[in-house]
Amino acid sequence: MGANLSNFLYLVTIVTFILALRFLSSPRRARLGNWLGAGGMALAIVVTLSREGLEGYGLIALAMVIGAVVGAVGARRVKMTAMPQMVALFNGVGGGAAALIALAEFHNLAPEPGRIGGDETVAILLSALIGSVSFAGSMVAFAKLQDLVSGRPIVYPGQKVGNSLLLGIAVVLGLAILFGPQEQWLLGLVLVGALLFGVLFVLPIGGADMPVVISLLNAFTGLAAAATGFVLHLNVLIVSGMLVGASGTLLTILMGRAMNRSITNVLFGAFGQVVAGPAADAADGRSVRSTTAEDVAVMLAYARRVVFVPGYGLAVAQAQHDVRALAELLEERGVEVKYGIHPVAGRMPGHMNVLLAEANVPYDQLYEMERINPELPQTDVAVILGANDVVNPAARSDPGSPIYGMPIIEVDKAATVVVVKRSMSPGFAGIDNPLFYDEKTAMLFADAKNALEGLIASIKEV
Amino acid sequence: MRDAARGGARIETAQFIGELTVLVLAIFLGFEVISKVPTMLHTPLMSGTNAIHGIVIVGAIVVAGQSDADTFTRIVGFLAVALATANVVGGFVVTDRMLEMFKGREAPVRGRGPGGGARGNREVPPASST
Numbered sequence: 001m002g003a004n005l006s007n008f009l010y011l012v013t014i015v016t017f018i019l020a021l022r023f024l025s026s027p028r029r030a031r032l033g034n035w036l037g038a039g040g041m042a043l044a045i046v047v048t049l050s051r052e053g054l055e056g057y058g059l060i061a062l063a064m065v066i067g068a069v070v071g072a073v074g075a076r077r078v079k080m081t082a083m084p085q086m087v088a089l090f091n092g093v094g095g096g097a098a099a100l101i102a103l104a105e106f107h108n109l110a111p112e113p114g115r116i117g118g119d120e121t122v123a124i125l126l127s128a129l130i131g132s133v134s135f136a137g138s139m140v141a142f143a144k145l146q147d148l149v150s151g152r153p154i155v156y157p158g159q160k161v162g163n164s165l166l167l168g169i170a171v172v173l174g175l176a177i178l179f180g181p182q183e184q185w186l187l188g189l190v191l192v193g194a195l196l197f198g199v200l201f202v203l204p205i206g207g208a209d210m211p212v213v214i215s216l217l218n219a220f221t222g223l224a225a226a227a228t229g230f231v232l233h234l235n236v237l238i239v240s241g242m243l244v245g246a247s248g249t250l251l252t253i254l255m256g257r258a259m260n261r262s263i264t265n266v267l268f269g270a271f272g273q274v275v276a277g278p279a280a281d282a283a284d285g286r287s288v289r290s291t292t293a294e295d296v297a298v299m300l301a302y303a304r305r306v307v308f309v310p311g312y313g314l315a316v317a318q319a320q321h322d323v324r325a326l327a328e329l330l331e332e333r334g335v336e337v338k339y340g341i342h343p344v345a346g347r348m349p350g351h352m353n354v355l356l357a358e359a360n361v362p363y364d365q366l367y368e369m370e371r372i373n374p375e376l377p378q379t380d381v382a383v384i385l386g387a388n389d390v391v392n393p394a395a396r397s398d399p400g401s402p403i404y405g406m407p408i409i410e411v412d413k414a415a416t417v418v419v420v421k422r423s424m425s426p427g428f429a430g431i432d433n434p435l436f437y438d439e440k441t442a443m444l445f446a447d448a449k450n451a452l453e454g455l456i457a458s459i460k461e462v
Numbered sequence: 463m464r465d466a467a468r469g470g471a472r473i474e475t476a477q478f479i480g481e482l483t484v485l486v487l488a489i490f491l492g493f494e495v496i497s498k499v500p501t502m503l504h505t506p507l508m509s510g511t512n513a514i515h516g517i518v519i520v521g522a523i524v525v526a527g528q529s530d531a532d533t534f535t536r537i538v539g540f541l542a543v544a545l546a547t548a549n550v551v552g553g554f555v556v557t558d559r560m561l562e563m564f565k566g567r568e569a570p571v572r573g574r575g576p577g578g579g580a581r582g583n584r585e586v587p588p589a590s591s592t
Contacts, residue, residue, distance in 0.1 A: 010520075017517075018491065020510060021496065021499070021510070022495055022498070024506065030564060031558065034506075034513075034557045034558055037554065038513070038554040038558075041513070041516065041517065044519075048519075048524060055528070055529050056527045056536060056539075057527070059539075059540050060526050060539075062540070063540045063541070066544050067544040068548070068551045070552075071548035071549070072552070075555035076559075083505065086552070087508060087512055087556070090512050090513075090516075090548065091549075093549045094545070094546065096545050097518045097543075098518050100542035100545070101518065103538055104525045104538040107532075107535055108530065108532075119474070214508070218511060218512060218515075224515075225517060226485060228521045231521070232521050232525070234520060234521065237520060238484050239484060240515065241517070242489050243488055243491065243511065244514055246489050247492055247496040247508075247511045250492075254504075348505050349504035349508065350502060350504030350506075353501070353502040353505065363502070
């Protein structure tokens with residue numbers, strides 16, 4: 001296939017990707033958009049495979065079969081609750097691929113002096129650097145979300161200095177390649193440095209901040225892909241990569257705003273590390289009111305307005321379907337049921353919406369934070385299901401709290417609050433929650449699923 | 463094309479500026495398109511863009527299949543193709559699974575008063591809460 005024809009067909013691919021993103025503006029056409037994007041991708045692959053002078057088809061085919069099987073099986077098997085780590089994993093392999101492309105291209109061209117232009121060298125370095133950081137960082141994010149590594153921030157003295165130094169060294173090595181000898185071992189060092197930096201960069205970030213990290217790493221892989229486009233002079237890579245880069249950046253900013261924290265604070269703040277001391281003190285001398293499923297069932301059955309606030313605990317307990325069953329029982333009794341969804345509920349932006357959609361909860365019952373907060377003062381019972389930090393009033397009242405200033409769902413404004421929780425342990429961020437000690441709060445200590453099953457059984461008897 | 467002669471250099475600069483133009487336009491387009499995606503669909507958005515950056519598969523195939531590649535390049539290219547394919551296939555399949563769940567539930571919503579919890583596909587007895 002000639003270069004002009006293939007570039008034209010790559011343009012078609014670009015258009016399908018843009019349409020795929022445009023169609024995501026409504027759930028109705030979103031799936032069609034995804035199919036379009038997949039079609040565009042298939043086209044790009046076919047065009048590339050029919051490139052003039054391409055060799056090594058056997059190896060390429062083998063690699064594609066292996067990749068496709070792994071990807072398809074992984075994607076089919078994964079549970080919706082484990083979606084964030086799956087996205088992190090796929091994101092990481094994309095970044096890894098970009099870094100490997102840079103490595104291979106450099107190895108191929110470097111031995112002949114003058115074959116690599118300045119802009120190509122910069123592109124190779126960026127692709128290698130960003131791709132490696134994205135790969136290593138995503139793998140750590142995956143390990144953290146999968147509980148292979150502790151979700152708590154892992155910190156050590158001199159961390160920031162060490163990390164900055166490491167990144168600085170990688171950049172200096174890159175400059176050495178750009179202006180000095182195009183030695184391959186130098187690029188190898190850059191790769192190792194970037195991989196190490198990727199690991200150390202994500203390790204200190206707590207699990208609660210993972211939505212921000214994943215969307216940032218997503219942007220990184222996009223940038224790495226765009227850089228690869230400059231190496232190989234392929235516009236399709238530049239445009240697609242930058243679309244992803246822009247998307248990831250925008251989502252990262254939105255997430256930061258939803259937590260009222262700057263991106264630097266999320267990335268370098270090692271959030272949640274200092275709260276163990278004050279939290280222990282705060283628990284002294286305050287009592288918690290424990291309740292039973294029967295009591296809560298009566299409360300709910302005779303309420304007029306009920307708001308459920310689901311958090312990651314609900315997802316972990318796989319209780320999305322039970323909450324819908326409970327909501328339907330209540331609606332049959334004439335109770336008005338709504339769901340209050342915090343933007344960072346779950347482990348990914350919008351994760352909770354996906355989980356509730358999986359359980360067939362209708363859209364029109366899902367209220368975003370800004371829409372549910374004005375309704376809470378008129379709400380009879382707010383039921384917190386495995387959420388913690390996103391309903392913590394300390395974010396509003398306690399300037400000393402690490403989450404001070406973060407917008408929350410103001411459940412403490414409701415007439416009664418029921419917190420379904422397994423134990424008194426603090427949330428993912430490790431912060432004590434004064435809501436639990438509020439006199440209008442009743443704690444129902446149970447796994448979200450057991451609690452909901454108990455409530456359903458009790459309500460049927462009321 | 464890559465020789466350091468002045469003519470060659472000029473062509474390469476022109477090509478670079480062209481690519482840079484495309485890059486900058488793509489950034490603005492990206493922000494424009496993404497800002498219209500509702501919060502509800504942010505997870506599918508992330509997973510969808512995740513699939514899109516799998517386009518590095520194009521680069522991986524080009525590198526792996528170069529006619530002048532030695533064994534090292536072939537092996538590294540092989541790994542790159544495998545990783546990129548996993549990215550592409552996994553990304554699109556996961557996104558499809560998510561979007562499948564968002565499908566077809568707008569139709570049943572009809573005739574809801576401000577206080578009613580009734581949805582069209584299910585008859586709800588008149589409010590008799592007590």
